[in-house]
Amino acid sequence: MEVGYGSGEKTGFFTQGRRSLQALAVQFIVKMVDLASSIKKLGQDDPRRVIHSLKVGLAITLVSIICYHQPLYSNFDETAIWAIMTVVVVFEFSVGATLGKGLNRGLATLLAGGLSIGAHHLANLSGNIGEPILLGFFVFLQATISTFLRFFPEIKARYDYGLLIFILTFAMISVSGFRDDEILELAYRRLSTICIGGAACVIISIMIFPVWAGEDLHNLITLNIEKLGNFLEGFGDEYFNRTGDEEGNDGNKFSEGYKSSLNSKTSEGSLANFAAWEPGHGRFPFRHPWKLYLKVGTLARECAYRIEALNGYLNADFQESSEVSTVIQEACTNMSIESGKALKELALAIKTMVQPSSADSHIEKAKSAAKNMKSLLKSGIWEDIDLLKAIPGIAVGAILVDVVTCTEKIAESIHELASKAQFKSVEPPVSPENLPPEQIQSVKSAQMVNNHHVITVSESAPASPPVESSSVPKAS
């Protein structure tokens, strides 16, 4: 496109106008491109968002079409309102949240419906003057009590939406000016439309690319621990290369991914709440111990606080003497690398749902490195060193000793999770209970081969695992 005719000094009114219009257009295009790229990024970060949006569109369209053809009721408006509203409000990102809201909505409607019909009936008995007073009193009472109950943290976490719907339904039905039989009709209509909407949500949510909150929680915890591991694995080299070689100072933009776990408490909590509503899916049975993930998450967060402190030393411009570095480098690097590896093994164990025994050796190594660190400090080599310059190194060492302790605690909690959730064992395949009877014998021989023990197996006890010494994985 040309810039205009008067390209010389004499810029006329129209030219100016055209130019500012062009500038505006360019600005607009730039903004649109920005918007498009941020939309694209949002979709690429988690493609399930796009799918979820399409699923919601589908559910609402389906329900709308059903309502549009009015196969069930004469009064379209009513039907459409409740069914569409249910879909819009109940359809959440994860299956657990959707199920939770749907059940809350259904049960609360049922309960409030029953109670409000009772209240309505009672009020009807008390005559023309008493009726509105009594009704008002009932509505006030239930709204006040239900609202107060919503402040209880446990109730808020799981039944907040149900209480909202309870207040709403109770008030609506008990205040409505209908006769008792009309109310029953109303209650029936509401409940059946809610069922249509709720069923559409739940079916579409589960059938089409389901998003399981439990799986998300599982992955979130895994990822957080993996990030901690990544940081620790890289930390030793990064820190001592930096202090040894000042040029590396700018390039320390390395793995700060651990920061996300500092503030993930809220999302972990809500995912665990949603997960509790979910039926068994994939590798996770119903009543999978989701609460234990929260425990692991809390311990990981405590480890992340230490790592935050370590990161401070990485970015600070301390004057570290290279003598100190040389002395403590090995112990520190070992502590950080080994606990990093242990955390990554633990993360992998959760991810693949196997017993986390492969991390144990790394933890042992990290602990012995911590011991080395302590004995180093006891030795006499420190006497000639300027202590001020030794501080950062010693502080880093002390924090790393702490990190090793944290890692141990995380490992313990993951062991607990693994046993409660019956993770697979990486050692010989055991768990005779899960096999058909004819295979039990062969598994038992396999166990014997693996453990190199000589034994006779009682044929009469097919369900009990063979009794062997220490390191046999327990048949969960």
Place this chain on the structure above:
Amino acid sequence: MEVGYGSGEKTGFFTQGRRSLQALAVQFIVKMVDLASSIKKLGQDDPRRVIHSLKVGLAITLVSIICYHQPLYSNFDETAIWAIMTVVVVFEFSVGATLGKGLNRGLATLLAGGLSIGAHHLANLSGNIGEPILLGFFVFLQATISTFLRFFPEIKARYDYGLLIFILTFAMISVSGFRDDEILELAYRRLSTICIGGAACVIISIMIFPVWAGEDLHNLITLNIEKLGNFLEGFGDEYFNRTGDEEGNDGNKFSEGYKSSLNSKTSEGSLANFAAWEPGHGRFPFRHPWKLYLKVGTLARECAYRIEALNGYLNADFQESSEVSTVIQEACTNMSIESGKALKELALAIKTMVQPSSADSHIEKAKSAAKNMKSLLKSGIWEDIDLLKAIPGIAVGAILVDVVTCTEKIAESIHELASKAQFKSVEPPVSPENLPPEQIQSVKSAQMVNNHHVITVSESAPASPPVESSSVPKAS
């Protein structure tokens, strides 16, 4: 009450039954008492919860009564539904949240109403076969796009509810089988009932014991900083008394209140969002710089991470040599006490909304204590000390040096907040822009007084505070 007749060995069937009934009754009573006490505690922790519950009850009852007497519409059901639903859904704990939801609901209904009438009209033109297809397409498109928009964090924070209502209203109106004029009537009814409900919420929320999210945010930040200060003020004594005197080890249940600020990021964020909806109230004008509170909160949280590390040393069973303690005790105690005092002064400055200059002297003292710490470590007194035992003390010292830096940053951010939010000055008044023109001259002379220390004060400025040196309060 008696236990029963057969108190000997022969306990008959009835006696047993009675006993187990009594046991059940006792259990029930115990549970009830537990419940009652936890309800009481919930109310006592924040009495505004009780008031809020009563307010919600009042609003719903009022709107129900208005609907019950049907002064406005012939079709009661419709009216009641929308008005009561608006109250139940929109009435939130704080004024900001209520206003935000109310505005979201109103505007989204208006917008979706307009668009959906257009869509309905368009579909009407395309004949009997095309109509449902086109309508379905429109509904699908808007639901998908709106749902996707809800994933944008900025949109989710402020307009999530609006998008929900937009989807709902659009789908409902465009799918409804009404003629165009009926739709206008429907849209008008919906909008007016939403206005009734919304107005009831907003009026009751603001008029009766209002809960301002902005004030809550202000208090939360203040409290968090104060708690950090409390910990630090007590830390020095606690730590060195413990290490000096092992008996104190059990009694270190002291101020762990700082822990609440480790995880307050989410609530700070949502309070700031709600606060942005609120009109000016009390000491806070409209457009008070709420975002800056978040900045202060983030820095306070970083300080809290350090304090978490300090707390670890307080609870750990380190073998600290008393020699080390004696050497570093003074510097450490000074750092922690002075930064604690500085934080408490800063918290007080936010609380009373005055310039936080009173904290500056404490920060200076903390910084000089940090310097002392460093020079102590440079001195030769360490040569005879077992370094292993010195580690905890030195690590605590290093963390405290860090805490002093954090405190400085917090102070800077609060200075920024104080200047943006125009906190009262404890120093001489400046900022002529805020005064009426006739006073500017006198303020200018006042400034000159302060800057050049020679001058006569214009008598024509009765509103300006008397000019004195340093400690004149600023006319806010």
